[in-house]
Amino acid sequence: MMGRGLLGIEDLDRDDIELILETAAHMKEVGERDVKKVPTLRGRTIINLFFESSTRTRTSFEIAGKRLSADVVNFSPSSSSLSKSESIIDTAKTLDAMDPDAVVVRHKVAGVPKRIADELEAPVINAGDGAHEHPTQALLDLMTVVEKKGRADGLTVTIVGDIAHSRVARSNIYAFTKMGAEVRVAGPPTMLPANVESLGVKAFGSLREAIDGADVVMALRIQRERLSGAIMPSVREYHATFGVDRAKLRFAKEDAIVMHPGPVNRGVELSHDLTDHRPSVILDQVRNGVALRMAVLYLLAGRPQPRPTEEEDS
């Protein structure tokens, strides 16, 4: 599964996920050392191909690559000019000619990492594509939950917010259901995608019900421009109905943790004090993000590249 890249959690099985998490635990030790660097990927080139700006994710990948001694190159064409001038396929072929060992792709349109992977010899790591998947985010979330709870199996995970437009939601749904958790999603009906149950979750139109007995409450980042229009009338109404605060959290398990992929719109998805204090684990997520991405880069760019055989290629 992992040989040709990491495009989504949907493609992974439980063994793949466990291998990544185990590797990430080792990588985390590296980040806790005085000298946070190992020579594992020396001489390897990793390209961060970010069509959509994301300082946090790109920086996380960059630090991960550098801690493994890889040469990390950032390539950030603006996606608007690109669609007019150079096709994504041409971009992919151009990069391929530079022989990278891994390419990390972020794009605002679903499916672009897949199309680029189809053209590249190097493995492609999806760093978020439209409303499709953001696999490393889900894996770092899973890593954080396993650290805090000792397991994912049997837990109840409630994902709150704009599920329809969220790649984080989809990847986390796949990740947690594959590891044996019960996943619930909650949001106004305008923010739940069509046939959301087909993803293997229970959908709730009320935060209180969705949160009832939950071990993990994960709030998604809401794009503010979506909070005044056809799908949500106002920020005030959103926060009142689906914003997570201590009063609503009372319905969750006593030891429930609160997660958020960041950056938080304070007072919208999460109340101010929850953003900074327990039981929120937001900074643990960020910390684990570097270790998790080191693990993924190591597993994909660190071994000799399996070239497709003649038969497979034809």
Place this chain on the structure above:
Amino acid sequence: MARVLIRGGRVIDPATNRDEIADVLLEDGRVVSVESNIDARDAELVDAAGLWVTPGFVDLHAHLREPGQEYKEDIASGGSAGAAGGFTSICCMANTDPVNDDPSVTEYILDRARHESPVRILPVAAATKGLKGELITEMSALVEAGAVAFSDDGKTIMDSDMQRRVLEYSKMVDRPVSVHAEDLTLVRDGVVNEGPVSTRLGLPGNPAAAETISVARDIHLAEITGGHLHVGHVSTAGAVTLIREARNRGIHVTGEVTPHHLVLTDAETAGYDTNTKMSPPLRSAADVDACIEGLADGTLDAIATDHAPHAVHEKDVEFTEAPPGVLGLETALPVVLELVRSGRLSPAQLIAALTCNPAQVFHLDAGRLVRGAPGDVVIFDPERRWTYDPAKGYSKSRNSPWAGQEMQGRIETTLVAGVVVYHVDRGVLHP
């Protein structure tokens, strides 16, 4: 003039309920007789033993891109693709550049067709000026110039009063109004069928209701105006039901469905291949089933290709940015023969949907093998297997969901006005 005898094939002519081994004699560009063992020693002989012989196919919906977008297709390449696919009459849509909203453009297309196309090209003129939905075109002059129907295809006339006037005014020239039925305010940025697939892929959904709302509106407008509504590329079970009910109530509505909406579902989009992006989008298995049922029970009259060539560089972009549409002319027959092989349609039902039914919808003198009818005939082997490679086809474009796939059913010979214009071994032959 030359006489051609097509000998010993299985002649299927739904217009005359014929399905038997027979000979077909063509003379002076027209059908002279269809019977067994015709004696015509001086005639050029075409051996059709073991093959099916049917009227040439009639396509009510193709985009030939000329004038204006000749890098995608032109009348010569599109007409050749038609000949290779068994289509002897192709109705070409008006969304060219300039738009076919003026008799001069209609005349230009017909003039080019006379010189460049091996098959008959029949222009569909715009229903409104510039496809803008604001001013009715000069339908009388356009019909005079040779337009066979009216359509703003690719766009929906969203203003209901304008759509009403188009349906009303078209009665004056007794021509159908072919509609691209989608409520664009509901489609918004939708690019794939809304449902489990759009949710899984994270692509904006286009709900089936966008089509049914628009079809329902147009049926009501056809009812109050008495105009002839032709629903283009029907893709949803809901639209099939609406059209069925409307026909039962005596409203003048006809319908067509594309080969891709008859055999492919939205599951095809799983790999984000932009050659699975169509407008309307590929739908669910239940929708596909309803479209086949609609064809079988006569709710839908015709199979139309919606042949929509786009250049490789236009399709090699993000899924949301790619223009919708796929090639259709060269693959239609093998694709829809699958419905006969699976027992969903009889051979006669399938051939009717490709010949006499579409001819009747647009009032064309085509699609029948009777004495005096145009000598447009297609001869094909329904079993023969071949691999489709768009690069080796006649279309200038390559955007097909069937590229590289094995097809079953191959056109052997296409005749227009009694002249062979395509032969499987010799290719397209310009008359």
